[in-house]
Amino acid sequence: MAVRTPVTFTDDDPTTARVDALVVGAAKQSGTVALLPGSGLSEEAAAAVTDALGALGAEGGTEEITRLTGVAGISAPVVVVVGVTGRGPAPRTEQLRRAAGAAARALAGRDTAVFALGQQGRDQAVAVAEGVALGAYTYADQHGIGKTGSSKAGLAKAVVAGLGGEEAASAQAEVEALVEGVCYARDLVNTPPNQLYPESFADDVVRRAEEAGVEVEVWDPQRLAEEGCGGIIGVGQGSGRGPRLVTLRYAPEGAAKHLALVGKGITFDSGGLCLKPGASMVTMKMDMGGAAACAAATLAIAELGLPVQVTAYLCLAENMTGDLAQRPGDVVTMRGGRTVEIINTDAEGRLVMADGLALATEQGPDAIVDVATLTGACIVALGERTMGIMGNDDELRDTLVRLGTESGDTAWALPMPEELRPSLDSPVADLKHTGERSAGAMVAATFLQEFVGTRGEGEDAAPIPWAHLDIAGPAFNEKAAWGYHPKGGTGAGVRPLVALARSLAD
Known part of the structure; x- marks a missing residue:
């Protein structure tokens, strides 16, 4: 009845991933927009993203989406920056879920994306994965023969950075069961x-x-x-x-x-x-x-x-x-x-x-x-x-x-x-x-x-x-x-x- 987006985990460098888009998180700090720590970007890439956000007048508001292309030091052709609001340097897991979901919806129709919102630890990585999978959900249209559905295909596949090995395997099983239930x-x-x-x-x-x-x-x-x-x-x-x-x-x-x-x-x-x-x-x-x-x-x-x-x-x-x-x-x-x-x-x-x-x-x-x-x-x-x-x-x-x-x-x-x-x-x-x-x-x-x-x-x-x-x-x-x-x-x-x-x- 509905489209499911498979989500996996990786501990590889997100900047070298061969995907359609790299998703990072940003927040307003002291009047400027800054990337969340832990995104895995090099100093060069992080500076390029920050400069571009400033030039475009991005504010880092809740679930604000900014698309950048041709960012130096990043293999993905598109960088999606999503606003993650919160108090302190580490956003709550629910804020990460919502930001990841908003970004996943913005990537509808894309084949692959890697998410590196700045999640730090297993709980935050799991929250990002849940947000991606639930945000990418689309219910199948019920149009007749010859009609064109109004729902755009969701993001086909997503990878969440920050976990590897057995920890990634257990997290993936947990996310799959919970997301399938919802x-x-x-x-x-x-x-x-x-x-x-x-x-x-x-x-x-x-x-x-x-x-x-x-x-x-x-x-x-x-x-x-x-x-x-x-x-x-x-x-x-x-x-x-x-x-x-x-x-x-x-x-x-x-x-x-x-x-x-x-x-x-x-x-x-x-x-x-x-x-x-x-x-x-x-x-x-x-x-x-x-x-x-x-x-x-x-x-x-x-x-x-x-x-x-x-x-x-x-x-x-x-x-x-x-x-x-x-x-x-x-x-x-x-x-x-x-x-x-x-x-x-x-x-x-x-x-x-x-x-x-x-x-x-x-x-x-x-x-x-x-x-x-x-x-x-x-x-x-x-x-x-x-x-x-x-x-x-x-x-x-x-x-x-x-x-x-x-x-x-x-x-x-x-x-x-x-x-x-x-x-x-x-x-x-x-x-x-x-x-x-x-x-x-x-x-x-x-x-x-x-x-x-x-x-x-x-x-x-x-x-x-x-x-x-x-x-x-x-x-x-x-x-x-x-x-x-x-x-x-x-x-x-x-x-x-x-x-x-x-x-x-x-």
């Missing part, structure tokens, strides 16, 4: 909803899981009804394409921890009978971004061979307005027997997630993390690039905030005030699925928490640590590409989940 999630989110629906989504995950050696099980509508998954059934019953629940199980020998993932997989959200405005439906193919992230992360964790058990529940449904669509005022029985009064059929995501959380609880994992494009309220609170993280365990929540931000998925912790819970009380059921209009993201999380159970029995029973990632903002980029984020699906959520699994394994 790109797979992007592919799923970008697929048109007439092609990606619950059954086809499940089929694709089954194929991928079998290739990765991950156990997979799919529940169809009949099985979902038999298992008491009233939330998923209720949301999906208005569509001619029935819902599915996909369970992925990765259980390596020696795993000391068990991580459960639950992903919202609404393959298209019309709002149900509480219909969305037409303009709000245009991007609703992305409402399965949470399930995409959980599936992709599980496969990446398996590819990396991390010694942690992972069980992922993908809660897949299409929220439509057919004859059997659920109505406001309906009462549905969820997995585990709890009843829920339906208030707004456009608040469907938390219903499918509740069944998934109840199923995850039954396995008694060490931690549960759910990922969902859940609320517009989270976008209002945090904008389009930051995910909100809530939960019942401060340590897990704060760990995910840190891991997310470090890995490039900016995150912010939100509270779950206890005064929000009474707004979910219902006169006809155990609870209703919407509450106060204000604090919408936190109200939704409060509802989800009701379906997270405990581990142990009696006095030893304790709540299972649980965190909720609301990725409604960062999962889909409607605006121009930036950094290594393309227009369309971004793969938000994949990297924090992989990083969490790695931390549990450690």
Whole structure:
């Protein structure tokens, strides 16, 4: 579906590389533009680049691209200088990722390029490689016969300078697994909803899981009804394409921890009978971004061979307005027997997630993390690039905030005030699925928490640590590409989940 750009590492001199372009990093320092240290350029070449930047009036701003030709001492015919902003002499890894991604996009259509941004050490080299591969991503156009695609071919191949030998081999394996995971999630989110629906989504995950050696099980509508998954059934019953629940199980020998993932997989959200405005439906193919992230992360964790058990529940449904669509005022029985009064059929995501959380609880994992494009309220609170993280365990929540931000998925912790819970009380059921209009993201999380159970029995029973990632903002980029984020699906959520699994394994 999409173009992948292979990225390798080298410890050879980047100035002698026979490639189409050499990419270096620059930043504004004391009012002038200077190359980042560690680029590997000779004094002659570095001086020539610096002089050219000054003559062209380059400012070294964030992701600013300046192309130079015929630079003395450099074999590549083109030198691309990308602005890397930051504090201090060594940029943060995320700044390098974004700069590398911007440069990779600028090199679309080129065959080869070597990146020497001034990365110093393995972590920074890996960040550059991730940025290049993710920035070069392009989703295949879906034009008819005889039409010319609008997407320009991406950079065909890239080399990152600064690593060699066994260190380069291990870094490459890590980058390939992580990048493939993010790109797979992007592919799923970008697929048109007439092609990606619950059954086809499940089929694709089954194929991928079998290739990765991950156990997979799919529940169809009949099985979902038999298992008491009233939330998923209720949301999906208005569509001619029935819902599915996909369970992925990765259980390596020696795993000391068990991580459960639950992903919202609404393959298209019309709002149900509480219909969305037409303009709000245009991007609703992305409402399965949470399930995409959980599936992709599980496969990446398996590819990396991390010694942690992972069980992922993908809660897949299409929220439509057919004859059997659920109505406001309906009462549905969820997995585990709890009843829920339906208030707004456009608040469907938390219903499918509740069944998934109840199923995850039954396995008694060490931690549960759910990922969902859940609320517009989270976008209002945090904008389009930051995910909100809530939960019942401060340590897990704060760990995910840190891991997310470090890995490039900016995150912010939100509270779950206890005064929000009474707004979910219902006169006809155990609870209703919407509450106060204000604090919408936190109200939704409060509802989800009701379906997270405990581990142990009696006095030893304790709540299972649980965190909720609301990725409604960062999962889909409607605006121009930036950094290594393309227009369309971004793969938000994949990297924090992989990083969490790695931390549990450690």
